[in-house]
Amino acid sequence: MKDFLQLLRRFIPPYKWNLIWNIFFNLLSAVFGAFSFLLLIPSLKILFKTQELVTTRPDLQFNISSLTEYSNYLISKVIIANNHEKALVFIGIFIVITVLLKVAFYYLANYMLVLIRNGVVRDIRSRIYRKVLKLQLGFFSDERKGDIIARMTNDVNEVENSIMNSLDMMVKNPIIIIVSVVVMVYMSWSLSLFVFVMFPIAAWIIGAIGKSLKKESRKGQNKMGEILSIIEEDLTGLRIIKAFNAEKRATRRFEKENENYFQIMNQLMWRRFLAHPMSEFLGTAVIIIVLWYGGRLILNQQSSLDAASFIGYLVFFYNIINPAKAFSTALYSVEKGLASMERIDMILNTKPEIVEIPDAKKISEFHDKIIYDDVSFSYNSVPVLENISLTIEKGKSIAFVGQSGSGKTTLVDLLPRFWDVTGGSITINGTDLRSYKIKDLRDLIGYVNQEPILFNDTIFNNIAFGIDNATEEDIINAATIANAHKFIMETEKGYQTTIGDRGDKLSGGQKQRLSIARAVMKNPPILILDEATSSLDTESERLVQDALEKLMHNRTSLVIAHRLSTIKNADMICVLHKGKIVEQGTHEELIKSNGRYSKLHKMQMF
Numbered sequence: 001m002k003d004f005l006q007l008l009r010r011f012i013p014p015y016k017w018n019l020i021w022n023i024f025f026n027l028l029s030a031v032f033g034a035f036s037f038l039l040l041i042p043s044l045k046i047l048f049k050t051q052e053l054v055t056t057r058p059d060l061q062f063n064i065s066s067l068t069e070y071s072n073y074l075i076s077k078v079i080i081a082n083n084h085e086k087a088l089v090f091i092g093i094f095i096v097i098t099v100l101l102k103v104a105f106y107y108l109a110n111y112m113l114v115l116i117r118n119g120v121v122r123d124i125r126s127r128i129y130r131k132v133l134k135l136q137l138g139f140f141s142d143e144r145k146g147d148i149i150a151r152m153t154n155d156v157n158e159v160e161n162s163i164m165n166s167l168d169m170m171v172k173n174p175i176i177i178i179v180s181v182v183v184m185v186y187m188s189w190s191l192s193l194f195v196f197v198m199f200p201i202a203a204w205i206i207g208a209i210g211k212s213l214k215k216e217s218r219k220g221q222n223k224m225g226e227i228l229s230i231i232e233e234d235l236t237g238l239r240i241i242k243a244f245n246a247e248k249r250a251t252r253r254f255e256k257e258n259e260n261y262f263q264i265m266n267q268l269m270w271r272r273f274l275a276h277p278m279s280e281f282l283g284t285a286v287i288i289i290v291l292w293y294g295g296r297l298i299l300n301q302q303s304s305l306d307a308a309s310f311i312g313y314l315v316f317f318y319n320i321i322n323p324a325k326a327f328s329t330a331l332y333s334v335e336k337g338l339a340s341m342e343r344i345d346m347i348l349n350t351k352p353e354i355v356e357i358p359d360a361k362k363i364s365e366f367h368d369k370i371i372y373d374d375v376s377f378s379y380n381s382v383p384v385l386e387n388i389s390l391t392i393e394k395g396k397s398i399a400f401v402g403q404s405g406s407g408k409t410t411l412v413d414l415l416p417r418f419w420d421v422t423g424g425s426i427t428i429n430g431t432d433l434r435s436y437k438i439k440d441l442r443d444l445i446g447y448v449n450q451e452p453i454l455f456n457d458t459i460f461n462n463i464a465f466g467i468d469n470a471t472e473e474d475i476i477n478a479a480t481i482a483n484a485h486k487f488i489m490e491t492e493k494g495y496q497t498t499i500g501d502r503g504d505k506l507s508g509g510q511k512q513r514l515s516i517a518r519a520v521m522k523n524p525p526i527l528i529l530d531e532a533t534s535s536l537d538t539e540s541e542r543l544v545q546d547a548l549e550k551l552m553h554n555r556t557s558l559v560i561a562h563r564l565s566t567i568k569n570a571d572m573i574c575v576l577h578k579g580k581i582v583e584q585g586t587h588e589e590l591i592k593s594n595g596r597y598s599k600l601h602k603m604q605m606f
Contacts, residue, residue: 004170004334007163007341011120018112018119019171025109026172030179032102034316110168117164124159128152128347136353137418138379146229147222151347154224155340162337166330173323173330180316187313191294195286195317220268222343223261230254268336290317354417360437366444366525366556368429369393370415376423377410384410385579388424394525397557399567401600402576408560411576412528415558416445446524448548450531450560452511454503459488460495462503463517474521482517482547484510509544516547527557564601573597 012019074090128151140148184192234241234250241250294310370392377385385407392398400408413419414426417438425432433441454462463478464470475495479485487510491497503511519527529548545566552559561567568587575583575590575597583595590597 004163004338007338011123012116014123015116015119018115022109022112022116022171023175025105025112026175027179029102029105029109029172030176032098032105033176034179034183035098106172109172113168113171117160117167121156121160121164124344125152125156128156128344131348131350134352135347135350137413138353139350144225144229146227146232147225148347149232150225150228151343154228155343158340159337159344162333162340166333166337169323169330170334176323177320180320184313184316184320187316188294191290191297191313194293195290220261220264220339223257223264225343227254227257227261230257287314287318290314354420354438356438357435361431361435363429363431363436363440363444366394366428370526370556371427372411372414372424373427374424375411375414375421375426377407377414377419378422379410379419383579385414388579388581390574390581390584392556392558393571394556395554396571397552397559397569399559399561399570399573400576401561401564401567401573401597406576407579408576409530412530412558412560415526415528416442416447444524445526445528446519446522446551448512448515448519448527448529448551452503452508452515454499454506454511454514456498456501458493458496458498459491459514462499462514463495463521465518467521470521475517478517478520479514481520481550482513483543484513484517484547487513512544513547516544516551520551525555527552527555529557529559529561531560531562564597564604575600 132148132152181192184195230253234254241247291314294313372388372390372392375385375388376383388411390398400411402408410419414421415433417433420434425434427433428436428441428444455465460472460475463475472495476485479488479495488495488497497505499505499511499514503514506514529552559567559570564587567573570587572584573587573590574581575595577596583590583593583597585593591601592598
């Protein structure tokens with residue numbers, strides 16, 4: 001319950017007035033429901049002549065005793081003026097009106113609850129998504145993508161189904177119980193005291209089962225995250241699975257985790273379905289005990305209640321049992337949902353490592369140079385870059401070559417602050433880039449990856465990605481520069497053609513040219529090209545290389561390349577080896593030096 005209240009404190013404040021109205025309407029619904037039973041008892045006593053008629057009009061006050069007396073007076077007045085049959089009609093109309101008011105206020109309470117429930121779920125989804133976009137790339141290297149997707153989908157759905165569905169019962173039922181208890185205490189405080197001794201015992205049993213449910217639910221959600229990770233990996237690598245005839249191995253891995261999930265969910269559901277029969281049994285047991293105890297007192301004339309009032313007392317007591325059972329069922333659901341909320345909080349409570357300083361500076365243009373000053377970087381205490389010093393003049397193209405794992409991509413990823421240096425500094429326009437606003441810094445930089453990253457949208461929207469109010473003329477110009485306009489016009493709907501998941505309806509060269517068109521559209525002064533032609537065939541490489549040369553014109557470019565033929569004209573080439581720059585110079589200078597670059601060049605030429 002403590003965790004549930006903490007959850008409400010986090011997400012309910014924007015909807016506090018909806019909650020206040022919900023409580024108010026539930027209270028009115030409970031009050032009218034109670035009075036429909038409470039005022040019925042003395043009315044029936046008069047109607048069936050077990051109590052004398054009230055002929056003197058009592059003073060009307062807003063308390064139970066006064067309302068009861070006034071109800072007796074009205075019934076007596078109807079009987080005296082007409083007959084007992086007309087009084088029965090009067091009582092029926094009275095009950096219909098009170099029940100109508102009860103259900104009307106109950107609907108209004110649920111009307112407010114809908115706004116709270118859907119609003120909280122929407123806010124949780126939005127918070128997760130915004131947080132995921134803010135987190136550093138390293139977070140996603142440490143976590144399995146399938147598990148993150150599970151937290152954003154299954155766990156949020158579980159919070160909605162378990163906690164938000166139970167919110168009505170968690171708010172409404174305590175109000176019904178409180179109103180009924182007040183009436184019961186008014187009718188007989190001594191009998192009510194006995195009832196209150198019985199309830200904590202039942203509550204303790206229900207709470208013990210609820211805690212075990214939360215533990216099993218957490219296991220189930222974790223296991224579902226593992227299953228989604230396997231599905232995501234296998235769908236991505238389906239070509240390899242088929243090529244290596246590994247269908248049986250993949251199936252065994254999936255079915256093993258699926259079977260584990262099956263066993264966990266069996267345990268979870270067995271405990272969950274124990275909620276209703278357990279609460280039903282405990283409620284019935286308590287009713288029987290109260291019936292025995294109260295009946296014994298009445299038979300021995302040791303109670304202030306008569307037989308008719310005791311029946312009314314049992315009606316109110318039973319009015320507690322059903323909400324209490326529903327409350328216990330809701331408690332089980334809440335415990336299950338809180339396990340999912342803990343998994344969601346793993347993302348929400350993760351602190352981003354790439355943050356702006358409080359008084360970050362704006363930067364709107366690049367007019368000087370980029371300086372890597374004794375830069376070092378380690379990932380999980382493993383050194384990746386060591387003491388890199390490099391000056392990149394504005395308008396120059398700098399190429400980075402070296403073996404895989406030498407630190408080339410990490411070196412350029414430090415510039416847009418995908419990572420932060422662990423030693424030294426990087427300056428732009430003479431200022432440490434950590435002093436700039438992150439958005440302004442990244443606005444200066446265009447990026448073309450080795451593997452084109454496109455979205456399941458139209459060609460137009462992919463080129464205009466991140467650009468507001470892009471015109472068709474601008475998009476066509478960007479595509480023309482990227483040598484993409486011709487093949488775009490050959491597609492079914494031209495620029496409005498949807499390219500499929502990750503652009504799978506296009507060839508590798510076409511996808512890369514769209515990536516270049518997107519960078520052209522952004523028109524950045526600084527350009528990062530991460531092996532942009534390494535996976536292309538010769539013809540596609542020529543078209544893409546031509547597009548890149550147009551894109552790099554009059555821009556400061558950082559180029560990562562494995563094919564040395566694509567960087568012969570770079571202003572400077574840096575050779576990296578084990579996180580250090582071991583050589584740098586122009587293509588001709590490095591060939592003459594007969595060092596590592598020269599050996600790489602000879603191997604590729606051979």
